[in-house]
Amino acid sequence: MIKRYAQADHLLVAVDCIIFGFDKNQLKLLLTKRALEPEKGNWSLIGGFVGKQESLDDATTRILHKLTGLKNIYMEEVKAFSEVKRDPVERTLSVAYYALIKMKPNMKLSAEYGAQWVPIDKIPPLIFDHQQMVEAAKKKLKTMAKHQPIGFELLPKKFTIPQLRSLYEAIYEEELDKRNFSRKILAMNLLEKLDEKDKKSSKKGAFLYQFDKKRYIDLVRNGLSFVI
Amino acid sequence: MIKRYAQADHLLVAVDCIIFGFDKNQLKLLLTKRALEPEKGNWSLIGGFVGKQESLDDATTRILHKLTGLKNIYMEEVKAFSEVKRDPVERTLSVAYYALIKMKPNMKLSAEYGAQWVPIDKIPPLIFDHQQMVEAAKKKLKTMAKHQPIGFELLPKKFTIPQLRSLYEAIYEEELDKRNFSRKILAMNLLEKLDEKDKKSSKKGAFLYQFDKKRYIDLVRNGLSFVI
DNA sequence: TCAAAAGTGTTGACCCTACACCCATGG
DNA sequence: CCATGGGTGTAGGGTCAACACTTTTGA
Numbered sequence: 014m015i016k017r018y019a020q021a022d023h024l025l026v027a028v029d030c031i032i033f034g035f036d037k038n039q040l041k042l043l044l045t046k047r048a049l050e051p052e053k054g055n056w057s058l059i060g061g062f063v064g065k066q067e068s069l070d071d072a073t074t075r076i077l078h079k080l081t082g083l084k085n086i087y088m089e090e091v092k093a094f095s096e097v098k099r100d101p102v103e104r105t106l107s108v109a110y111y112a113l114i115k116m117k118p119n120m121k122l123s124a125e126y127g128a129q130w131v132p133i134d135k136i137p138p139l140i141f142d143h144q145q146m147v148e149a150a151k152k153k154l155k156t157m158a159k160h161q162p163i164g165f166e167l168l169p170k171k172f173t174i175p176q177l178r179s180l181y182e183a184i185y186e187e188e189l190d191k192r193n194f195s196r197k198i199l200a201m202n203l204l205e206k207l208d209e210k211d212k213k214s215s216k217k218g219a220f221l222y223q224f225d226k227k228r229y230i231d232l233v234r235n236g237l238s239f240v241i
Numbered sequence: 242m243i244k245r246y247a248q249a250d251h252l253l254v255a256v257d258c259i260i261f262g263f264d265k266n267q268l269k270l271l272l273t274k275r276a277l278e279p280e281k282g283n284w285s286l287i288g289g290f291v292g293k294q295e296s297l298d299d300a301t302t303r304i305l306h307k308l309t310g311l312k313n314i315y316m317e318e319v320k321a322f323s324e325v326k327r328d329p330v331e332r333t334l335s336v337a338y339y340a341l342i343k344m345k346p347n348m349k350l351s352a353e354y355g356a357q358w359v360p361i362d363k364i365p366p367l368i369f370d371h372q373q374m375v376e377a378a379k380k381k382l383k384t385m386a387k388h389q390p391i392g393f394e395l396l397p398k399k400f401t402i403p404q405l406r407s408l409y410e411a412i413y414e415e416e417l418d419k420r421n422f423s424r425k426i427l428a429m430n431l432l433e434k435l436d437e438k439d440k441k442s443s444k445k446g447a448f449l450y451q452f453d454k455k456r457y458i459d460l461v462r463n464g465l466s467f468v469i
Numbered sequence: 470t471c472a473a474a475a476g477t478g479t480t481g482a483c484c485c486t487a488c489a490c491c492c493a494t495g496g
Numbered sequence: 497c498c499a500t501g502g503g504t505g506t507a508g509g510g511t512c513a514a515c516a517c518t519t520t521t522g523a
Contacts (some may be wrong), residue, residue: 015376018331018333019288022291022292022293023253024252024291024293025249025250025251054273062249065250065325065332067325068324069321069334070323090321092320095293095298097295097296102244102245105335106254106297190515193512195475203504214475216473217473217474217475217476217519217522219476418487418488420505442496442500442501443501444493444496445494445500
């Protein structure tokens with residue numbers, strides 16, 4: 014049995030993270046300023062190299078944890094970016110991952126990266142092919158959000174229907190009729206209505222709900238297809 | 242400006258191709274028998290390593306061309322497979338690509354690979370994680386076929402509606418009502434009806450059609466959303 | 470009392486599904 | 497002349513989009 018594949022090239026492999034958050038009815042991305050030349054000081058996605066003993070998921074989990082201190086962040090591969098000259102320093106293949114974060118006001122980000130949340134409609138020019146990565150991630154987020162209940166990953170555990178609708182409006186970049194939206198989402202029977210109200214955004218207050226993951230898994234087993 | 246990223250690991254990177262064909266109303270995959278230990282002689286996808294001066298698309302194109310002699314094969318990334326121990330010989334990251342081929346009776350495959358077409362419902366056990374790759378590719382093919390006019394990549398230029406329907410039945414693994422199917426596909430105005438009939442599969446003969454790509458691009462511009 | 474957001478129903482249009490019979494022709 | 501696959505229309509149900517007014521309450 015052979016011990017190695019002879020004469021094949023070895024490449025640097027990286028992951029770059031498109032980290033979405035939702036705050037003040039806005040979708041945001043977590044960006045950083047590049048620490049080294051070339052393009053030092055320019056805006057960049059947060060990423061890192063994949064080690065010999067890590068899978069891509071491992072590497073992404075490590076990077077996200079180091080940055081945010083959080084575990085169990087929802088994340089998924091977007092696609093690989095492999096143009097030979099995409100990184101001028103050295104030939105690097107990078108796999109883009111998107112991640113969804115429940116933003117909290119008291120959230121502390123590792124100072125090391127100097128990361129900042131930037132509204133999605135105000136993304137500055139980014140280094141290398143990171144713009145394309147963001148575009149691909151936005152597209153993927155749209156289709157995923159439509160067919161899988163991932164929106165909840167961007168909201169606190171307890172949220173209101175208007176909050177959820179506003180999130181979907183931000184993701185889809187279009188307005189949604191509030192009556193149709195709440196009818197549709199409630200008809201799926203995935204939300205548990207709580208007795209509390211959230212009065213932060215109106216005087217009347219809006220009822221809080223919780224996503225019921227168990228019920229979701231059950232319903233999928235019985236052939237529910239989530240579409241919103 | 243730095244010239245290299247120091248101290249980061251370099252990995253072997255490969256692509257593996259899930260090559261779909263359609264023949265005799267069956268979806269098929271092009272498989273090969275592995276030429277080296279371990280798992281020598283076992284069924285495998287066709288793949289190869291990515292060179293320092295190639296993108297993933299380049300490498301896939303090269304491999305597909307070497308195997309089939311064809312250019313402009315429709316192909317698309319499925320996802321990356323990166324488990325550390327997925328290849329027992331050496332740590333290798335592999336990106337799965339699916340490809341769609343218009344099978345022709347006189348088609349000559351490079352002898353080097355000893356490749357064979359295998360009906361999709363009779364896929365033998367495959368090496369490494371190639372089974373997972375096939376599953377992922379089948380899933381991707383289903384969603385792509387539903388939303389993009391890629392079915393035509395598996396048929397000859399001229400085809401009949403019953404052929405097309407049978408292809409979609411194979412992809413979806415379910416039967417489709419022939420009246421509803423032809424109404425739906427014809428209503429999209431993407432097919433050009435020819436004056437010829439194909440009499441291979443019936444005495445009456447079925448009219449041949451051609452996919453009109455220009456019209457498709459036009460209609461998409463005007464907001465058509467292909468769904469079948 | 471007013472401003473601001475939450476909540477709630479109905480209707481018409483369209484789309485999708487289900488379903489059965491005749492046609493053309495090679496053998 | 498008959499067996500085989502090709503081709504075609506309709507009706508009913510369900511789903512989706514459009515639409516406006518009332519409620520609550522903090523300021």
